[in-house]
Amino acid sequence: MPTDLNPLRGTFSTALATTLSTAMLALALPAMANPDPSDWQNVVAEAEGQTVYWNAWGGDTRTNRYIEWVAEQMQAQFGIEVEHVKLDDTGSAVARVLAEKQAGNSDDGSIDLIWINGENFAAMRENDLLFGPFAEALPHFALTNAAENPEVVTDFTLPTEGYESPWGKAQITFYYDSAQTEAPPQDMPSLLDWAEENPGQFSYPRIPDFTGSTFLKQALIELTEQDEALYQPVSESDFEAVTEPLWAYLDALHPHLWRSGRTFPDSGPNLRTLMSDGELSLAFSFYPTDAAVAVMEYELPESVRSYVLAGGTLGNVHFVAIPYNSPHKAGAMVLADFLLSPQAQAEKQSLAMWGDRSVLDIAQLDAADQALFQQGERHPSELPADALSNTLPEPHPSWMTALQDAWLERYGVN
Amino acid sequence: MLRLAPALIIALLVLPVGAGLLMVLLPAFGYLPALGGHTASLAPWQMLFAQPGLERSVAISFASGLVSTALALMMVVLFLAASRGTWLDRSIRRLVSPLLAIPHAAIAFGFAFLIAPSGLVARLISPSLTGWERPPDALIVNDPLGLSLMAGLVLKEVPFLLLMSLAALPQLAPEKRLMLARSLGYSPTIAWLKTVLPSLYPLIRLPVYAVIAYATSVVDMALILGPTLPPTLSVSILGWFNDPDISHRFMASAAAVLQLGITLAALLCWWLLEQLIRTLTRGWLTDGSRQRGETALRLFGRSALLISSSMALAALIGLGLFSVAGFWRFPEVLPQMLTLDHWQRSGSMLASPLLTTALVGLISTTLATALVLATLENEHRQHLQPKRSLWLLYLPLLVPQIAFLFGLIVAAESVGIRPQLGLVIAGHLLFVLPYVYLSLAEAYRQLDPRWLQVARSLGVSRSAAFWRVRLPLLLAPLLTAFAVGLAISIGQYLPTQLLGAGRVTTVTTEAVALAAGSNRRLIGVWALVQAGLPLIGFMLALTLPRLLGAQHREHAS
Numbered sequence: 022m023p024t025d026l027n028p029l030r031g032t033f034s035t036a037l038a039t040t041l042s043t044a045m046l047a048l049a050l051p052a053m054a055n056p057d058p059s060d061w062q063n064v065v066a067e068a069e070g071q072t073v074y075w076n077a078w079g080g081d082t083r084t085n086r087y088i089e090w091v092a093e094q095m096q097a098q099f100g101i102e103v104e105h106v107k108l109d110d111t112g113s114a115v116a117r118v119l120a121e122k123q124a125g126n127s128d129d130g131s132i133d134l135i136w137i138n139g140e141n142f143a144a145m146r147e148n149d150l151l152f153g154p155f156a157e158a159l160p161h162f163a164l165t166n167a168a169e170n171p172e173v174v175t176d177f178t179l180p181t182e183g184y185e186s187p188w189g190k191a192q193i194t195f196y197y198d199s200a201q202t203e204a205p206p207q208d209m210p211s212l213l214d215w216a217e218e219n220p221g222q223f224s225y226p227r228i229p230d231f232t233g234s235t236f237l238k239q240a241l242i243e244l245t246e247q248d249e250a251l252y253q254p255v256s257e258s259d260f261e262a263v264t265e266p267l268w269a270y271l272d273a274l275h276p277h278l279w280r281s282g283r284t285f286p287d288s289g290p291n292l293r294t295l296m297s298d299g300e301l302s303l304a305f306s307f308y309p310t311d312a313a314v315a316v317m318e319y320e321l322p323e324s325v326r327s328y329v330l331a332g333g334t335l336g337n338v339h340f341v342a343i344p345y346n347s348p349h350k351a352g353a354m355v356l357a358d359f360l361l362s363p364q365a366q367a368e369k370q371s372l373a374m375w376g377d378r379s380v381l382d383i384a385q386l387d388a389a390d391q392a393l394f395q396q397g398e399r400h401p402s403e404l405p406a407d408a409l410s411n412t413l414p415e416p417h418p419s420w421m422t423a424l425q426d427a428w429l430e431r432y433g434v435n
Numbered sequence: 436m437l438r439l440a441p442a443l444i445i446a447l448l449v450l451p452v453g454a455g456l457l458m459v460l461l462p463a464f465g466y467l468p469a470l471g472g473h474t475a476s477l478a479p480w481q482m483l484f485a486q487p488g489l490e491r492s493v494a495i496s497f498a499s500g501l502v503s504t505a506l507a508l509m510m511v512v513l514f515l516a517a518s519r520g521t522w523l524d525r526s527i528r529r530l531v532s533p534l535l536a537i538p539h540a541a542i543a544f545g546f547a548f549l550i551a552p553s554g555l556v557a558r559l560i561s562p563s564l565t566g567w568e569r570p571p572d573a574l575i576v577n578d579p580l581g582l583s584l585m586a587g588l589v590l591k592e593v594p595f596l597l598l599m600s601l602a603a604l605p606q607l608a609p610e611k612r613l614m615l616a617r618s619l620g621y622s623p624t625i626a627w628l629k630t631v632l633p634s635l636y637p638l639i640r641l642p643v644y645a646v647i648a649y650a651t652s653v654v655d656m657a658l659i660l661g662p663t664l665p666p667t668l669s670v671s672i673l674g675w676f677n678d679p680d681i682s683h684r685f686m687a688s689a690a691a692v693l694q695l696g697i698t699l700a701a702l703l704c705w706w707l708l709e710q711l712i713r714t715l716t717r718g719w720l721t722d723g724s725r726q727r728g729e730t731a732l733r734l735f736g737r738s739a740l741l742i743s744s745s746m747a748l749a750a751l752i753g754l755g756l757f758s759v760a761g762f763w764r765f766p767e768v769l770p771q772m773l774t775l776d777h778w779q780r781s782g783s784m785l786a787s788p789l790l791t792t793a794l795v796g797l798i799s800t801t802l803a804t805a806l807v808l809a810t811l812e813n814e815h816r817q818h819l820q821p822k823r824s825l826w827l828l829y830l831p832l833l834v835p836q837i838a839f840l841f842g843l844i845v846a847a848e849s850v851g852i853r854p855q856l857g858l859v860i861a862g863h864l865l866f867v868l869p870y871v872y873l874s875l876a877e878a879y880r881q882l883d884p885r886w887l888q889v890a891r892s893l894g895v896s897r898s899a900a901f902w903r904v905r906l907p908l909l910l911a912p913l914l915t916a917f918a919v920g921l922a923i924s925i926g927q928y929l930p931t932q933l934l935g936a937g938r939v940t941t942v943t944t945e946a947v948a949l950a951a952g953s954n955r956r957l958i959g960v961w962a963l964v965q966a967g968l969p970l971i972g973f974m975l976a977l978t979l980p981r982l983l984g985a986q987h988r989e990h991a992s
Contacts, residue, residue, distance in 0.1 A: 074938060079945075080952030082780060089784075106937035107948035112677035117936060119681055120841070123467060124848030131854050131936035144679035221572035227663055229674070280574045284663045290953035297955075298553035299765040300570050319761045319774065320954065422680060434488035435579060435664045 056351040058158035064351045065099065071352035072102040075341075076114040077136035079107025080290060083314060087375040090368065095359060101352045106132070111141050118150045118344045130346030134353040138339045139177045139231075142185055143418040145342065152343040154183025155354055161361035162186065166382035172338050173380050177418040178252050185340035186357040189369060190378040192329070192336030192412055193239055194404055195305045196312035200324035202302050207331040209243045209270065215303070216277035222302040224279035224286055224295070228428040232289030232307055237424045238416055239335050241267045251416035255423040264424070268431065275432070283435050297321055309409060310376030313400040327404040333411035338380060367393035372400060378409070437816070440809035445827050447806075448865060451843055452830050456695075458842030458849075462688035472685060479685035483693065486686075488665030493697055495581045495661070496668040500651030500701045503585040507592035508643060510739040511600055515635075516627035517736030527740055528601070532977075534747050535594035536918065536969030538926035538943060540950070541962035543659040545750025546587050547576045548757070548955070553765040555753050561766040570765045577663050584661040588650050590747045593740065596642060598919075602874060602912070603638035606881045607631060622729040624736065629720055642873055645832040647705055651698045652835030655928060655947070668694055669837050676841050691838040698835050751966065758959030777956045784945070785964060792925055792941040792968060795856070799863035800920035803871045804913070810872075811879045812901060828872055831865040840933050847934070854936035862930035867920040874919045878912035910983065914976035922969035942968065 056064050073095075079085055085105065092103035108114055114135050121130050137145070145151050156162060157174075165173045165187055173187040174180060197205040202219075206212040216223050226233030242248060244266040250258035275282030279301060286292050292304040293311065297320045306312065315321040341360065343353045359365055363386060366379040383394050399406070461467065465476035483489065518524040548554045553570035561567040576583050609631045616626035657667040665671065672694060675687035757763075761772035813819075843862075844854075852858060886908060890900040906913065928943050937944070946961035 074936075076937060078951065079948035080950070082784075082949070082952070082954070082957060085784070086780075104938065107940065107945065108937060109948050109951040110677050112679045113932075114937075115679050115681075116677050116684070117844075119684065120844050121848055124845050126848050126853075129853060131938065141679040144681055148681055229678075280572060283574055283579065284577045287658075287663065288951065288953055290951070294953045294955055297764065298551070298570060300553050300572075318776075318954070319763075319956070322762060322764070430487055433664055434491060 055152065056354070058155040058354055061158070061160060064354055067351035068349075068355040069100040071349040072104060073133045073349050073352040073356050074104050074106050074131060075134040075136070075353075075356065076106040076108055076111075076117075076132045078109075078111055079105070080109065080288075083375045084377075087369055087377075090374070091356075091360065091365060094365070095356060098359070099355055101355060103356060111135070111137060115141050115145055115150070118145070118346065119148065121346055122148075122150065127346050129348050130344050132344045133347040133349045134341050134343055134356055136188070136339065137185060137342050138337060139415070140418045140421050142176050142181075142340065142342065143179060145344075146179070146184060150345055151184045152345045152347060152350055153185075155343065155350075156181065156183045156186035156357070158183070159186060159354065159358040159361060161358050164361065164363065164381045164386065166385050170380075170382055172336075172414070175338075175414075176340060177337065177415040177421070179418065181340065185342035186361065187338050187380040188341050188360050189339050190336065190380055191307040191339060192309055192378075192409055193235060193305055193307060193334035194309040194311065194327050194329060195303065195334075196296075196321075196325055196327045196402070197303045198296070198322060198324050199326045200322065205303055205328065209240050209330075213270065213274050213277075216274055219302060220277045221279050221281070222300075223277075223304070224282075224292070224301060225305075226288050226292065227285035228432075229425040230288050232292075232305075233285065234421050234425055235307065235335055236305070237267065237428060238420065239330075239413075240270060241420075241424070242335070242413055242416070243330075243332060244270055251420055252414070254417050255419040260423055260427070264427065267424075268427075271432070282432070293320060296325075308376070309378065309404045310372055310400075313372060313403040314376055316400070316402045321402070323402070325402045327402060329404065329408045329411055333413045335415060336409070336412035337415045363390035363393055370394060371396065372403070437809055437813040440806060440813050441825070444806050444810055444868065447861075448831055448868065449827055451846075451861075451865060452834050452839050454846035455839030455841075455843030456834065458845040459688045459691045459839060460842075462685050463692045464689075465685060467685060467688075479689035482686045483689045486671070489668075491662075492665045492668040492671055493693070495584075496651050496694070497697050497701050497704075499581045499585050499588065499657075499661075499667070500647050500649075500698070501704060503588035503592060503650050504643060504647045504705070506585070507589045507596055507646070510589070510593055510736075510743065511596040512628075512632060513624075513732055513736030514597070514740040515600060515604075515736075516624045516632070517733040519623065523741075524737075527744055528597070530744050530748070531594045531597050531740075532915075533970050533973045534590075534744065535598055536922040536973050537591075537747070537751070537966040538922075538962075538969075539591055539653070540655040540659065540926075540928070540943070540946065541754065541966045542590055542747060542750055543587050543656045544950070544955075544958055544962055545752075545754045546590060546746065547583070547659055548753045549746065549750050550583060550586075551576050555749065555768075558766050558768045567766060576660060579662045579664070581662050581667070584657055584667070587656050587660045588653065590743055590750075591656075592646050592650065593743050595646065596639065597740075599639050599642040599873065600635060602915075603635060603877050604631075606877060607634050607638075619725075621725045624729050624733045625725060625727070628732070633720065638877070641826070641829055644702055644705070645829060645869075645873075647701050648698050648833045648835065651701045652694055652837055654837060668697065669835065672837050687841070691835075691841065694835050695838045698833070698838075702833070751963075754959040754962050754966075756959075757955050758963055760956055760959075777960050781957065781960045781964075785942075788940045788942045788945045789964070789968075791856075791939060792943070795860055795863055795931070795939070795941060796921045796924040796968075799860050799867045799924050800871065800917055802860075803864055803868040803920050804875075804917055806868060807872045807875055807916075808879075811876060812905075815879075816897065828869050832869050836929050840929050844933050854934055854938060856935070856939055859931055859935040859939045862934040863924045863927055866927060866930065867923050870923045871916045871920040874916035875909075875912055878909060882908060911976075911980040914979055918969070918972040918976035921972040925965065925969050 056067055058064060077088060088105045095101045095103045114132055118130060118132060167174050195205065206215040225236040228234055241264060242251065245263050247263050250263050286295055289306055292301065293315055295301045296304045312321060312325050312327045316323055316325055341357050343350055347353055363381060366381050369375050369377050370379050383391060463479055465472045465474060465478055549556055552573045552575060557570060612630040613626050616630045652669045654669045654673055657670050661667050661670060672687055672690045675683045675690060756770065758777055759773045759775065760770035761774050763770035847858060886904055887900050890904045926943060928947050931939055931941050931944050942965045946965050949957050949961055
């Protein structure tokens with residue numbers, strides 16, 4: 022065999038050399054001219070015939086079905102092909118753009134649009150991985166009435182500066198089985214009492230899961246006296262002092278959690294499965310309609326009810342953004358604009374389709390568009406419509422990372 | 436042309452693994468210009484070693500690899516030793532090869548539901564035997580010691596090792612050895628262990644090593660069944676590579692290098708154990724004891740494999756029930772109502788991933804089979820002994836996927852290869868080829884050379900003899916190897932997702948994406964689809980030779 026292998030060794034080292042030199046060469050290449058969002062007609066014209074690869078979390082069939090509907094509309098109305106790239110973790114799309122940047126691929130990336138918010142957005146902005154500003158130039162953006170609704174241009178306290186376009190709204194919503202639990206806890210201290218009386222029937226997703234981290238922030242906002250510190254970068258305050266009440270609370274809570282806090286559910290949706298199995302009696306979700314949908318899909322009993330904590334719960338807006346090296350930016354912008362249209366927003370909000378709340382300022386729409394948002398009867402497991410006014414804003418994204426690290430430090434090894 | 440085959444095969448396998456490893460090694464030591472890492476440093480390693488629970492992650496990865504392999508190997512060996520060709524033994528054997536085809540994730544989901552406190556087993560005995568009206572708050576799945584992970588791994592390793600052993604056995608003529616030993620008064624199980632096993636083990640050694648490497652670095656099963664606080668090293672690595680905090684990539688690369696080290700350490704440890712056992716059992720092999728332990732060994736050999744196969748089967752049944760379940764809460768053994776909703780809702784989304792899965796699987800397996808046949812035929816024509824360097828074939832199986840795949844995308848991007856179907860197929864080839872080779876090589880070498888000599892003496896050319904004599908005679912093992920290759924391709928998640936940038940969607944990538952939503956009914960649907968495809972492959976592989984064989988005989992008569 023040695024004789025057979027000899028030529029191979031040559032090929033191998035040559036290929037390595039090529040690999041390295043190409044990588045360096047590619048770094049020096051300039052990017053192609055980007056479409057100008059202020060010249061919208063040109064954008065639409067350029068977009069026609071493009072294929073937009075939209076990377077979006079694919080764990081929910083209802084979201085997937087909505088995206089499929091969007092793809093049909095885009096094909097029919099604009100001649101744009103939309104491909105849903107289903108992710109199990111949005112972080113992997115960030116990692117992909119990064120790998121492309123690392124390899125010097127600055128104009129032919131594999132992602133055109135990405136469903137994003139919070140720390141993923143912060144990370145991409147910080148590393149110049151996003152294209153923009155484009156969002157405020159989209160024709161339908163005005164319907165969000167951003168002057169009155171600053172949450173559509175603010176992502177975890179960071180101004181979006183036009184680098185992502187709002188898509189939908191989420192808010193922490195608790196749910197319980199009214200056949201088993203009569204009076205669910207209404208704030209963090211009573212949650213602790215409730216857990217003591219009902220050991221093993223509540224839990225939150227394991228950090229660094231997104232929903233789990235949100236629970237930490239929710240608890241911190243309620244427990245700490247220094248709320249204003251949470252809306253500044255974490256480096257500007259005394260982390261230990263601000264979070265001290267949170268750790269004391271969790272130390273007390275954990276022994277009464279599911280599996281005595283020795284393990285945690287692995288994701289937000291996993292809480293629902295555990296409710297479904299009868300292991301938990303109280304759970305929460307980022308999607309206010311989650312419980313109603315789960316009842317419709319046989320996962321939860323019809324006696325399930327949703328509610329928001331008395332002092333309000335964390336809510337945020339989720340966005341779509343365009344990576345800096347997307348080869349189909351025009352198509353991606355037309356798609357982002359379509360997502361903001363009353364037609365698409367109303368379809369998204371309908372419980373039969375997805376049930377994700379609109380980012381448009383519905384009261385400002387004309388009558389015909391407002392009519393699109395009229396829903397049929399409310400599902401009994403759904404949250405009453407007025408309950409969602411009680412929304413707490415998200416802290417600065419640096420708090421999320423700091424809380425995650427501190428949690429893992431304390432509870433990451435059992 | 437044929438002479439180039441071995442070199443081509445090795446280039447196809449070694450280059451990507453090497454390039455991928457290099458692109459992980461550089462950032463592990465701080466070199467990643469896109470992120471501002473221009474100088475070599477040990478900072479990624481310092482950050483890695485400061486991670487809470489790292490020691491435990493490492494220990495569990497290491498231990499689960501060794502323990503599950505040892506257990507699976509013991510079960511397979513004792514089953515073969517104790518099996519007497521009875522009806523039960525034959526049915527277990529038949530059951531086992533389709534089990535090989537079922538992807539790890541599908542088995543893991545089903546198994547988790549089987550053993551969870553609210554799972555099928557607990558429901559069967561509740562509340563009648565246990566008095567449980569609510570599921571007990573017991574930590575079974577995701578236990579900190581990784582026991583449920585190891586059990587899950589064993590379920591998948593047993594069919595693989597059994598199939599590899601069954602493929603290698605015929606050349607050892609075990610019946611002759613047994614008959615001789617029996618005539619000297621050895622009881623059957625002891626006779627097998629003393630006369631067949633010592634010759635069998637060297638033949639299945641590489642597959643055993645591949646199992647260890649796989650088990651120390653497995654991601655999908657560990658995500659579902661493994662410990663969580665902290666998780667296994669491979670799961671942590673995946674999280675770090677996907678972390679939006681981009682500086683984690685340096686640490687993730689260092690961790691990937693550490694993973695490689697752990698896998699190698701586990702292999703080394705196994706090799707040392709091999710030496711130890713060889714020394715320790717030398718006396719027993721020749722001490723002439725003929726009966727001692729027979730009953731216990733036989734009982735274990737027959738029951739252990741039966742239990743593990745039935746567990747795997749029960750896991751699948753659980754998945755099947757969920758895929759048609761209406762509301763179904765503990766402690767009900769069966770769902771309150773059955774519905775086809777979940778299948779209908781998935782129906783429209785199934786078509787395109789199924790097509791892609793079939794396309795990628797068929798192309799990569801066909802290429803792999805052709806290359807393996809070319810290599811083996813070349814070996815035969817040149818009268819070469821199987822070469823030492825062929826162990827390089829197993830490189831993609833011995834180097835953990837998680838250690839080189841992330842580097843491989845960077846390497847591919849650097850030479851301007853964009854993620855696409857072709858790249859995914861090439862990526863699958865990396866993993867399909869070694870398995871096809873493993874499944875086919877022995878049967879190929881063992882084919883009685885006189886068949887071909889007769890053909891040549893009748894004036895048939897070499898290539899005609901290959902196509903018209905060798906291939907038809909090898910039809911059965913060829914189809915099995917093809918089915919194994921297909922199953923491997925269908926089960927691939929990371930290579931498909933990373934090399935296709937998520938644009939190439941197979942049933943496996945869809946299943947994993949949906950699994951993130953934790954809807955067990957949908958997981959049931961997709962896991963069954965995922966398991967069903969390779970099953971069809973195996974059914975065909977088992978029945979086709981018989982059908983074709985019958986035809987041949989009819990023609991002859």
